[in-house]
Each structure stands twice: as structure tokens, then as C-alpha cells.
Amino acid sequence: MAIEIKAPQFPESVADGTIATWHKKEGDAVKRDDLLVDIETDKVVLEVVAMADGVMGKILKGEDETIESQELLGYLEEGGAAAAPAAAAPAAEQPAAQEAPAASTGTPAAAGPAARKAMSAAGVDAAAVTGSGKGGRITPQDVAQAVEQRGAAAPAGQSPAAAAAAAAPAAPGDREERRVPMTRLRKRVAERLLDAQHNSAMLTTFNEVNMKPIMQMRKDYQSAFEKAHGVRLGFMSFFVRACVEALKRFPAVNASIDGDDIVYHGYYDVGVAVSTERGLVVPILRDADLKGLAEVESQIIEYGSKARDGKLSIEDMTGGTFTISNGGIFGSLLSTPILNPPQTAILGMHKIQERPMAVDGKVEILPMMYLALSYDHRLIDGKEAVQFLVAVKNFIEDPARLLLDI
Known part of the structure; x- marks a missing residue:
């Protein structure tokens, strides 16, 4: 059974919002009350959580898209969570060393919306970031530090040459610029x-x-x-x-x-x-x-x-x-x-x-x-x-x- 994932009812003072971060991808197993998506408005960040156990279905609105109150964002396939462990059964026979990458999916709840958005933009896994905030919470500064430390290591699937280019420091005299949209x-x-x-x-x-x-x-x-x-x-x-x-x-x-x-x-x-x-x-x-x-x-x-x-x-x-x-x-x-x-x-x-x-x-x-x-x-x-x-x-x-x- 497909459950509609809708934006919450915005207050009268909020006209619309923007999809900040999707915390689940299509096909991901979902448990009730798991955080699905952050919606950024001009005043607060609203969180949409799963209403039931299941599997993440079709996502209709991508990140940075503008949405209105009660607009349909995607679907959750209720009761499909049982299929996820079955599909993962062959992986259980593999050595523990091969299971490690799959386990490092991170814990989005350990980071605030700003930090989660920074991790998403930088392609950083939450498990690779050490939180310095209260109770070990991840801050945007922690994400930036993790990105710097990762500079010398090549991400999965990246060639050594590409990794070296990414890790190479800017040449003296370079005038680097970075353009990011306003929140x-x-x-x-x-x-x-x-x-x-x-x-x-x-x-x-x-x-x-x-x-x-x-x-x-x-x-x-x-x-x-x-x-x-x-x-x-x-x-x-x-x-x-x-x-x-x-x-x-x-x-x-x-x-x-x-x-x-x-x-x-x-x-x-x-x-x-x-x-x-x-x-x-x-x-x-x-x-x-x-x-x-x-x-x-x-x-x-x-x-x-x-x-x-x-x-x-x-x-x-x-x-x-x-x-x-x-x-x-x-x-x-x-x-x-x-x-x-x-x-x-x-x-x-x-x-x-x-x-x-x-x-x-x-x-x-x-x-x-x-x-x-x-x-x-x-x-x-x-x-x-x-x-x-x-x-x-x-x-x-x-x-x-x-x-x-x-």
C-alpha cells in the first residue's frame, strides 16, 4: 500500500518552503518515525517523518525545489520493509570486512539541519564525522573539518589522479571563489x-x-x-x-x-x-x-x-x-x-x-x-x-x- 508523503501545513505567515535534504533514497528501508525530509522555510526548518514501516518509494520533489503547503513530495510503500532484510541475506555470508561500508550509513539524527545539508553537499557520511557539539552532535564546522581530513584519501570509485587533483592545494596567487545560494x-x-x-x-x-x-x-x-x-x-x-x-x-x-x-x-x-x-x-x-x-x-x-x-x-x-x-x-x-x-x-x-x-x-x-x-x-x-x-x-x-x- 502506497502512503502519500506530503509537506506539513504551513502557518499563515509562511507562503512556501524548499526541500533542504532527503534522508532516505528510493528503495531504502524505513521505520516508523524515521526522518524522511527536511523542509526549509523563511523562518524554521520543518521535519517530515515516516508514518509507518516500509520502503521509500517514488520521490517527486528533489532537493532545492520549492514546494507549497500540503504538496505531495513522494510515496512510502507500507509493509515493504520485510523485503529489505531478505535482499540483504546474501551479503550476510560475506566477510565482516566487506560489510563495513554498508554499515556506515551515518546517523542523521546526530546532526542538525544545517550540518546534514553540509554533509549532503560535500558527500560526507555522518559516520565519518566526529561531533563536537553538545552530546556529540555534529556541527557544520565538524563537517568542514572532515572534508579537509578526507582530502588525501580517494572516495570510492575515484581514480588516484582525480583524488590527487582534488587534494592538491591551491597554487599561490590563485583567487578562489565559491558561490552558494542564500538560505x-x-x-x-x-x-x-x-x-x-x-x-x-x-x-x-x-x-x-x-x-x-x-x-x-x-x-x-x-x-x-x-x-x-x-x-x-x-x-x-x-x-x-x-x-x-x-x-x-x-x-x-x-x-x-x-x-x-x-x-x-x-x-x-x-x-x-x-x-x-x-x-x-x-x-x-x-x-x-x-x-x-x-x-x-x-x-x-x-x-x-x-x-x-x-x-x-x-x-x-x-x-x-x-x-x-x-x-x-x-x-x-x-x-x-x-x-x-x-x-x-x-x-x-x-x-x-x-x-x-x-x-x-x-x-x-x-x-x-x-x-x-x-x-x-x-x-x-x-x-x-x-x-x-x-x-x-x-x-x-x-x-x-x-x-x-x-
Whole structure:
């Protein structure tokens, strides 16, 4: 019995998708819940799994083809899996040394969508790649390293001359170029960033914050906090709390523009920008005003893991009233973050760097961080933007204000 393999129902905000990777070839044995194909959209990677045991039948849509919601991708021949062991019986009589190549089919589940696509493009078997990610998970960097290490060895069926040519280093002076298509996510991010610049009156205001009080608090309570909550205390949770309190005082910064209307949000859904191999994504901490520091830290860690593995859902990234971007983890000292439409403001965090500062007429060396607030001047006046950023600064420099609500 042939079972239709269809694309999943795409959310309303997703028009179509692209076949990223087929993990089964025609004739491959398939078990229920095996991963069949990855579908890349402009927001997330969707996975289609087998609905029953069987054999992979006709594939109708190849990799890199554009598909629509619920479109037929191929067929699965249900109950045909029994034929695969029977056909493989003669091979069982061969010496174990001859069975080894067949066994190295890899484990796609040990790699994220980006890594699996890199392996497919390079013709690398997952079994030949050593994963350096969490739990031994394969990353795109691991794939690139495996390709380099494979350079001196000839793939099956390749002549020694061809292998030598492939492994030969580029001659001095060669100007090598490599052209690869943009991922759908990268294209979508580019469109949104251009849209933000073209359709908003974007300005950026700056301030600096003394991180010593927060750093001292982390030092004093890190062990007890981790023991009580099972998660480390980071800086991001403090900034989320500080921003939420500042948003309560300046509701225009938490608002959005819809045509000729201003939409004031009575809730605080804070987006946290996360950089991945596929591009920038912004998962949302919903009702951030109701979450404690530990819950914020746990959810950020969970989102980061899901983002690296391409497991974020549309729901994880839908909405948001304000965004925080932390370029400091990459060493950025100062930047002007771009708005995340339809939001009207975004806070940029940066690298903590010790600098000489004047304190009560004396020079002290303090760990300082530059903060940047980009905002839409159509809705937010300069006075509100500056006062919002000063409020965030005051909450960070004196965390007791967060408890006392002052």
C-alpha cells in the first residue's frame, strides 16, 4: 500500500518552503518515525517523518525545489520493509570486512539541519564525522573539518589522479571563489532588515552602564542560585527584568505602529536575538514580566539549544513587543542594532570592558558596557528614548531598584 508523503501545513505567515535534504533514497528501508525530509522555510526548518514501516518509494520533489503547503513530495510503500532484510541475506555470508561500508550509513539524527545539508553537499557520511557539539552532535564546522581530513584519501570509485587533483592545494596567487545560494532564512532576514531601514525613522541613542554591582551579585550568589534553581545566573536575565520595568514606565517603547494606528501592548513579550549557522532568529520570552530570573535563564538556554539544532517552531518566534540583542558575546564594543518590525525599539548590549572612570572625584577602573537603543522616531521621541535607556542603566547599576520598584 502506497502512503502519500506530503509537506506539513504551513502557518499563515509562511507562503512556501524548499526541500533542504532527503534522508532516505528510493528503495531504502524505513521505520516508523524515521526522518524522511527536511523542509526549509523563511523562518524554521520543518521535519517530515515516516508514518509507518516500509520502503521509500517514488520521490517527486528533489532537493532545492520549492514546494507549497500540503504538496505531495513522494510515496512510502507500507509493509515493504520485510523485503529489505531478505535482499540483504546474501551479503550476510560475506566477510565482516566487506560489510563495513554498508554499515556506515551515518546517523542523521546526530546532526542538525544545517550540518546534514553540509554533509549532503560535500558527500560526507555522518559516520565519518566526529561531533563536537553538545552530546556529540555534529556541527557544520565538524563537517568542514572532515572534508579537509578526507582530502588525501580517494572516495570510492575515484581514480588516484582525480583524488590527487582534488587534494592538491591551491597554487599561490590563485583567487578562489565559491558561490552558494542564500538560505531562505537568510533571504528573509535581509528583506526584514531592509524593510526596517526603508519604512521607519530609525535613530540610535547610547549610554554606558557600570556592570560592577551585577558582577558582584553574581559572584556572591552564583553557587546558591545554581544549587536552588539548577541553572547559572547570567547577565541577560537582569537586562530582561530591567527592560520590562523600564517598558512599564515608557509604554510607547513597548508599542507598535499599524497603519495610522498606534498599538499599545498590555503585555511584555521580549525577543532575544540568537545567531545560528542559518541566520539570525529571535525567539520570544512571553509574559517576561511574570518570570523570575531563573525561569528567564532556563528559557534562554532552551531557545539557544533549539536554535542551534534548527528546532525552533513558528510559535517560538511569533510576536514580540521589544527585542534585546547581545553583540558583546562576539566582542562587539559598540553597534547600532536594527529594528525588528513591527516593534519600535531594540536594545543592544555590548562587550564588558574595564575603563578608567571618574567616581566622586577619583579615578577608578570599572567594568563598563555600552548600551544602544535604536528606536522608531515616528512613535518614540528622543526624550522618551533617552529616559528609557537611563532607566535601564539605573536598574542595572542599582539592582535593589528592581525589588523596591523605584
